[in-house]
Each structure stands twice: as C-alpha cells, then as structure tokens.
Amino acid sequence: MKILQHIFLLVFFSLLAIGVNAQETWKSDLVKLNTDGSLSYIPDKEGNIIPDFSRVGYHHGDKNIPDYSTTITLQPLIAGDCTALIQDAIDKVSLMQPDATGHRGTILLKSGEYKIEGNLYIKAGGIILRGEGDGIEETRLVSLSKNQKALINIQGEGKITEVEGSRIKITDKFVPVGTHSFAVASAKNLKVGDRIIVFRPGTDAWIEAIRMNKIVERQGTKQWKAEEYNLHFERVITAIKGNLITIDNPIVMQLDEKFGGGEIYKYTYDGRINEIGIEDMYLESRYMGEQDEEHSWIGVEFNHAENCWVKGVTARYFAYACVSLEAGAKNITVRECKSYEAKSIPTGGRRYSFNNWGQQNLFMNCLSTQARHDYVTGARVCGPNVFYNCVARESLSDIGPHHRWSVGTLYDNITTDNQINVQDRGQMGSGHGWAGVTQVLWNCKARIVAVQNPWTSGNNYCIGLQGEKTPGHFKDRPDGIWEGHNKSGLIPVSFYLAQLKARQVNK
Numbered sequence: 001m002k003i004l005q006h007i008f009l010l011v012f013f014s015l016l017a018i019g020v021n022a023q024e025t026w027k028s029d030l031v032k033l034n035t036d037g038s039l040s041y042i043p044d045k046e047g048n049i050i051p052d053f054s055r056v057g058y059h060h061g062d063k064n065i066p067d068y069s070t071t072i073t074l075q076p077l078i079a080g081d082c083t084a085l086i087q088d089a090i091d092k093v094s095l096m097q098p099d100a101t102g103h104r105g106t107i108l109l110k111s112g113e114y115k116i117e118g119n120l121y122i123k124a125g126g127i128i129l130r131g132e133g134d135g136i137e138e139t140r141l142v143s144l145s146k147n148q149k150a151l152i153n154i155q156g157e158g159k160i161t162e163v164e165g166s167r168i169k170i171t172d173k174f175v176p177v178g179t180h181s182f183a184v185a186s187a188k189n190l191k192v193g194d195r196i197i198v199f200r201p202g203t204d205a206w207i208e209a210i211r212m213n214k215i216v217e218r219q220g221t222k223q224w225k226a227e228e229y230n231l232h233f234e235r236v237i238t239a240i241k242g243n244l245i246t247i248d249n250p251i252v253m254q255l256d257e258k259f260g261g262g263e264i265y266k267y268t269y270d271g272r273i274n275e276i277g278i279e280d281m282y283l284e285s286r287y288m289g290e291q292d293e294e295h296s297w298i299g300v301e302f303n304h305a306e307n308c309w310v311k312g313v314t315a316r317y318f319a320y321a322c323v324s325l326e327a328g329a330k331n332i333t334v335r336e337c338k339s340y341e342a343k344s345i346p347t348g349g350r351r352y353s354f355n356n357w358g359q360q361n362l363f364m365n366c367l368s369t370q371a372r373h374d375y376v377t378g379a380r381v382c383g384p385n386v387f388y389n390c391v392a393r394e395s396l397s398d399i400g401p402h403h404r405w406s407v408g409t410l411y412d413n414i415t416t417d418n419q420i421n422v423q424d425r426g427q428m429g430s431g432h433g434w435a436g437v438t439q440v441l442w443n444c445k446a447r448i449v450a451v452q453n454p455w456t457s458g459n460n461y462c463i464g465l466q467g468e469k470t471p472g473h474f475k476d477r478p479d480g481i482w483e484g485h486n487k488s489g490l491i492p493v494s495f496y497l498a499q500l501k502a503r504q505v506n507k
Helices: 002-024 083-094 204-210 495-505
Strands: 031-033 039-041 072-074 105-109 112-116 120-122 127-130 139-143 150-155 181-183 195-200 231-241 244-247 263-268 277-285 298-303 305-316 321-325 329-335 338-340 354-356 362-364 367-369 375-377 382-388 391-393 398-401 406-412 419-422 436-442 445-451 461-463 466-469 481-483
Touching (some): 039 495, 083 112, 083 127, 298 329, 321 329, 382 495, 398 406, 406 495, 419 436, 436 495
Parallel strands (some): 105 127, 112 139, 120 150, 139 277, 150 298, 305 338, 329 362, 338 367, 382 406, 419 445, 445 466
Antiparallel strands (some): 195 263
C-alpha cells in the first residue's frame, strides 16, 4: 500500500510540476532570452526595438561602487549646530590631491545626532560622506533649516558646451530607436573615445505632428514651442568604420529627416565633478505641521556631477525628495534608499521622492511612502534612465514621466498601491502634454495603469503588468504596446538585469 501511495504521490507531483511550469513562464514577442543569456530584439516595421537600458548608473554598471578607508572621523556635538563641523571636514578633504581613481578622502560620521541649521555643500570630486547606518539610532542628520533647499548639496559647475566647428550632420534619413550605429557626413575628425552629443532638434513640423500646439487651454496653459524641444543626448564613440559611427548608449528617440533629422557634435563640461558618495545615514527634516513648507526640501541633491552614488540613505519628512538628480547629473546610482512621510502641501511641485532630470541614471531597490510622484522624471529628460525593483506605498498620485517629453526610461519591477501612467497629460499643470516616449514598463504591479503611444516619434511599452488597465486622461489617444496584461511568469523577471547579463555574454 505504501508503495502505491508513493507512486501516486510521485505521479501527482510530477503532473503538478508540469502544469505549473506550463503556466508559470512566458516570454515577450519583442525580446527573446537565449539559452546563453544573450537577448535578441524583434524590430517593428520601422526598425525600432526596445533599447538597451543596461549602461546606466555609476560607470555604466561596469564598476562596483568602491569601498575606501576612512580619512577623517567625526563625532556629533553634544549640543548645538554641527553644520560647521561637517562642512569644515568636507572643505579640508576638498583640498587634498585625488588619487589615481579620483578619490580624495572619506569622512565617517559616527553614530549619533548631528543637528544641521544650515546646508552642507560638496563642490569637489572624490569625496565620500559616510555614516554608520540609516537607522534612527545610528548616524542621524537632522535639518533645522527653514529654507526650501537640500540638506546635502553635491554641486559642480558648468554645462554642456559645444566644441566649435565640430558639428556634423547625421546622413541617415531615419534612425530607429534602439540602434547604436548611424552614418554621418564625415568621420575624419572623429576618434573612438570622443564624447559627443547626439542632437535632435525641435521643429515646428514635429510640434504640429505631436499636436502640442493645440493643447486644450486653461488658465496658465503653455503651448509647446519648437526651440524648447532641442534634445542633447550625451554619448561616447566606441567604433568608427568609414563614416559609420557606433556609440555606447543607444538612440532612444527616432531621428527622422522630416522632423529635422539629427546631428552630432563634440562637447566639454568643465566644472562637472565626480566620484562622490553619500552612504549609510538617516536624514530628517524638522517640521512644524503636516503641510509645513518652511523646512528642508530635499535630502540629497546632485547637479553637474557624474559617476557618483547614494546608497543606504533614509530620508524622513522632507517636502520634496529623498534624492533629486538635476539636469547636469549623469551616471548616478541611487540604491537601497528610503523616503518616508513627506511633509508639505500635497500639490504640484512637492513629494517627488526619487526625482530624475539627468541622463543615464539608475535608481534601484528603493522605497517611498506618502509621495505624490514616487519615481518620476521631469521635462525633456534624455535617457536612458532606469528605475528598478522599487516600491511605493500610500502613494497619492502616479509614477512615471511627469511632463513634457521624457525620453527613454525603463520602469522595471516597480510596485505601487496607486498608479503608473505614460500618457498625454494635456492641460495638466501648465500644459504638460505628452509625458514621453520610449517609456518601458516591465513586470510592474499597480492599482491602475495607462500607457499610450504619442501621435508620432516612437512607442511606449507595457509588458507583464499586474493591475487594471485604464484609458488615461484622454480616452482617444493611441494605445501603447501591451503584452501579457495580468499574466504572471514573465521571463526574464527583470529586463534591466537580463540586459546587464547579456552585455557580459557579448563581450
């Protein structure tokens, strides 16, 4: 009898396994995961593919975040303001000579409470500000400031500056999304390693085609103007063959001759700083009431900086963000960070927990509560950028590109109890209009989701979503590309990690 029971159980569990395996996994028709870990992409009729998002974050993911020994150790003052204590240490390290890796020094803040009545500024590269943990009883920085600024400001200088005489026309009549190569009029003055801008001009013809000169108006609505939509994508040349050049990161918005095509030019960014880390600390903004506006706005802010990181930081009670990456922030990794209980009026321009205006940035393994836009990009953001494995709880509004044409963002394994939207926002705000293009939702979970395609210039994708599909703000806009709605078992589970692994396979 026991033998028969054993055989029955073996057969039962074998059949169960076969059934579960048959139902559990499925793959996108747009991307194929091969047995060796590589990926194959299926182009649409125009040649567009979902682009490679793996070259984002600190040194494009090719280097681990470093772990340097301590240079200066600080203890909190028993009473009084610690602003000068920490700023003096930052300024001292700023004067040190960087080593071969660009590192100047690491400042360790021992556990305890540091009251900060002013603001902290890092204006030189190679500085790490490290605590002993992000718990309330560990390294705790409490902002007592009444201004709407960041507690920790990483601020370089400068801007993208075109090298005179270096501009070259892209001669391909159409460059699809996802490609790394295209032809230029002449490559004779280019070399591998050149930092270039891929320039996509804003034109009246494109504004007309995207219908952003016809936004239904309300008080304060601004129609889009062509000259405000010139896009500048930072890239590096990796290969040259004749007049065909190859770049490190893909094209994330179509370059179409009928809308002005594209150009490249060499650039400099004098004053941009790098190799800065903020690690393992608890940041708190002291406030007077639930909708108090006169206190610290942001925990950590970056601008004019590249190849930097924030990890293991918890922010509580800030009005705007835990981490905000401004337009000059590039290749920043934000990981294992938490944003709790924002205190501000719950309306426009507040509660953007993890906010990105920069290029090639990575947010991963983060948590946000009581925000309006937990994981969000601003206007005219040039990708690729990635939000991976992040959670939003008690969310007051939606995750996604917030307004005015963000380009090339991956939302991978994002979970929220509210909304994720990629849509024409129309007259919202001051005339947000189309929020973006080449926005990819992969294996996300949300209460409701809208993903629409713009009238021209590319696609938006929703693959493996768990949640309710909604038509969005406007019900007559073209639907995005949807696959596997409410179908569990998507393989690969993470698109970003699969692309990162595939890059190693292809080396």
